[in-house]
Amino acid sequence: MINNRPYQEIEAKQPNKPPYKMGEIHPKPHAILLPYPLQGHVIPFVHLATKLASNGFIITFVNTESIHHQITKSRFQSNHHEEGGDIFSEARKSGLDIRYATVTDGFPLGFDRSLNHDQFFEGIVHVFPAHVDELVGKLVQSDPPVNCLVVDTFYVFSSSIAKKYNLVNISFWTELALVFSLYYHMDLLRKNGHYDHFDKREDIITYIPGVEAIKPSDMTSYLQTDPTTIVHRIIAKAFADVRKADFVVSNTIDELETQTISALQKNQPFYSIGPIFSSGFPTSSVATSMWSESDCAPWLDTKPEGSVLYVSFGSYAHTSKHDIVEIAHGLVLSQVNFVWVLRPDIVSSDETDYLPTGYDRLIEYCGLIVPWCSQISVLSHPAIGGFLTHCGWNSILESIWSNVPMICYPLLTDQFTNRKLVVEDFKIGVNLCDKRSITREEVAEKIKRLMCGKSSNDFRKEIKKVRKTLENALAIGGSSHKNLDRFVKDVKAKIRKNH
CATH class of the missing domain: 3.40.50.2000 (Glycogen Phosphorylase B;)
Known part of the structure; x- marks a missing residue:
């Protein structure tokens, strides 16, 4: 009723x-x-x-x-x-x-x-x-x-x-x-x-x-x-x-x-x-999460500083099973540690079996998959070195505040415009997919570009400047x-x- x-x-x-x-x-x-x-x-x-x-x-x-x-x-x-x-x-x-x-x-x-x-x-x-x-x-x-x-x-x-x-x-x-x-x-x-x-x-x-x-x-x-x-x-x-x-x-x-x-x-x-x-x-003392939060800290505490990629596509938008599968394989190919927040309804409310068969064995030592977590707690953990994000504005602000550069995978609404600011204007991240269809090879390449080498240092240098702008505005x-x-x-x- x-x-x-x-x-x-x-x-x-x-x-x-x-x-x-x-x-x-x-x-x-x-x-x-x-x-x-x-x-x-x-x-x-x-x-x-x-x-x-x-x-x-x-x-x-x-x-x-x-x-x-x-x-x-x-x-x-x-x-x-x-x-x-x-x-x-x-x-x-x-x-x-x-x-x-x-x-x-x-x-x-x-x-x-x-x-x-x-x-x-x-x-x-x-x-x-x-x-x-x-x-x-x-x-x-x-x-x-x-x-x-x-x-x-x-x-x-x-x-x-x-x-x-x-x-x-x-x-x-x-x-x-x-x-x-x-x-x-x-x-x-x-x-x-x-x-x-x-x-x-x-x-x-x-x-x-x-x-x-x-x-x-x-x-x-x-x-x-x-x-x-x-x-x-x-x-x-x-x-x-x-x-x-x-x-x-x-x-x-x-x-x-x-x-x-x-x-x-x-x-x-x-x-x-x-x-x-x-x-x-x-x-925050005020509860806002709509799903039970997993505690990622014990797992993150075992990883070196800046070595873990955080992956989350937000609380609302859906994506395709194809993209989830390619991202899953790309994460393994990159050989980078990762925490992946996967809502049960990320593909749709009535399809929950979307990961490759045997994926839990593939990621036994390098990956942690949870249905939900406190994002700000994870982003602020010293082990986190990058964020593969759907580009929600809350997520971008939290990532900047935590000095964590981003890989952009917009799904819906303002996220495409937000990506422009991250990649082109602020220069604090990369676009995940330059083609219409995601491939695991491109996923792995973008992760390595964000997390390793000179380009990674450049992103970190730029994001500190943007973080300082936020600090100054609030002061x-x-x-x-x-x-x-x-x-x-x-x-x-x-x-x-x-x-």
Whole structure:
């Protein structure tokens, strides 16, 4: 039966609050944070919640019941914590005022959202907004009342709900400003024949404001494919809606995307406050993992410094059995030690037998395969010397922070654009496949290029420069630090104006 309960606030003891009279403007902004129901979006939202709470916000963080169930189930399996409960309970002990609630997405917990992808996202567009509306309606009556709505940019309903309840409308973009700009200017891409045309142009794109020349193959996958899917409709609606946002905050850094960000700021307030890590990186007191995490440290502790390749293709995208088999053989041919995170559903939800026969014997001494792990813990281990990645933006930021160069194997969405930055702009990695079909020989060659010799030293030299840029941005007086201060002040001013 579909769950009709609109929302559930998880019971938790809150910090002592001063008496509050209805009608007064509370000195602290109170924001609802609502991430998209995918692991790669929940993680930066959790980090943003702790960052805003550390800067004087009261936060009510809202997960879907499905995401909450997955996270708490994985916590129980990994650490034998009690299932259920408040994922921010530990963070709140440090004095942060972060409340926690869940909301139904309209589907039962047992519904396979990955296998029924299109049906699920149709529900996110047409059913989920009503549940969010009801939740917000209750939370604006809380003590103190909510006055800000911080919603993932990919949601299509934030402006209507913010307007209905007189909330400051804040859009959180979890990816590159470059990707935001490409979606923001889809009308220009369509007008110039690079998108939504039967006979699309393949020449270099030079007309997007603030974006240097970019190849069509470096655009996101959704700007390269049939524009009639549910995801395409979501993107179109979301980027019409984001133009109505009062503020956009982004998990990027001014110095990495100076021209693109400057151009976007001419349209509406856009604040780069990345990288949005928790203050406790590489560990966090807030659970975000949706699968039980294997402990790779004992195995890694036995390997020499910088000798292990970490391999992971993220939490969401699928790939082909052919590519998995070729990568598997390529890893063995490279003769490099590796840790490989292989989700059971990496090929599809209903095909789990995809490795070569007898592969466990082939890798007995050189490889460790796990279904899931704490990525930041593995990347920060001294034994890790490279990362074969799908190029999710979270993964790239974590890899840079850990000084680990990358082999790029993008699968979906923004990952193709992210690859461009890693390989061409930052020069901190290589592209896995220069042809349409992956071969084991090419996999082995790219691994050796990343992990050994002069090219490896060059990558490590460059990635230290990019890591320093991130450090400087986060430091007191750095660009991201100043942008966050300015954002907090501007939000408070907007709240006063609204009241």
